[in-house]
């Protein structure tokens with residue numbers, strides 16, 4: 086039985102949707118309440134049982150490495166001032182997981198970023214987590230996939246049902262519904278401009294096997310002129326069994342300003358210290374209107 090111990094987190098994109106904030110700062114460091122988005126992703130991987138993480142970085146991404154590193158000066162500063170709670174928060178970040186880094190030297194797309202981590206993965210199955218999607222759920226999103234992987238021993242991709250008019254923003258999978266949540270994949274298409282196969286959208290969590298690296302090697306540029314992971318998976322799906330799983334949880338597309346704001350407001354409303362004053366402020370300022378949806 087193959088178990089999954091390693092994960093890849095691609096973090097080399099420019100983050101153009103958040104310019105100018107991302108001109109000199111990685112988009113993965115933008116905080117939701119008080120934690121960089123990439124920390125939520127690393128925590129999800131760790132809570133799912135992942136031991137080793139490789140972050141694929143690019144230019145101007147030093148802040149990510151510094152964030153997960155030990156900070157002697159800051160720890161000393163907090164110790165001397167008896168700031169015990171903050172000290173443990175800072176120490177914990179540096180001890181979350183074994184984090185490794187590799188650079189994607191050219192911005193050739195998600196498929197290429199994943200391929201850059203192939204030597205670290207070797208011959209084991211592995212997870213991929215994209216930083217643009219946060220999932221708030223009791224059972225971590227990746228753990229939901231890993232439980233299905235343990236049973237099926239075949240690659241599995243997390244999906245969520247989206248509005249039909251949103252399908253052109255995502256990788257879309259089509260296949261045979263095995264139950265309420267599980268599909269056997271027949272086809273995948275990256276950002277279909279029209280006539281989508283279905284409205285089951287890839288939401289940035291994957292459990293894959295190393296065979297995908299050979300496919301990535303020869304995958305031509307696809308949507309957006311980039312080497313797409315979805316295209317490599319489409320090639321694999323024609324000869325290997327692969328599943329999609331409709332995950333349980335609340336999804337936030339934090340790569341998008343609206344999704345980022347929704348995550349900020351909703352996670353602030355769940356924060357032990359902020360909950361009462363923040364809810365009181367929202368009520369005072371906006372009344373108790375309803376509204377929502379994923380995006």
Ligand code: G1P
Nearest residue numbers: 195217218255256287288289315
């Ligand atoms: C990537 C994937 C796409 C997926 C999306 C989820 O696209 O290529 O299949 O649906 O992430 O966020 P990106 O948003 O990086 O263009």
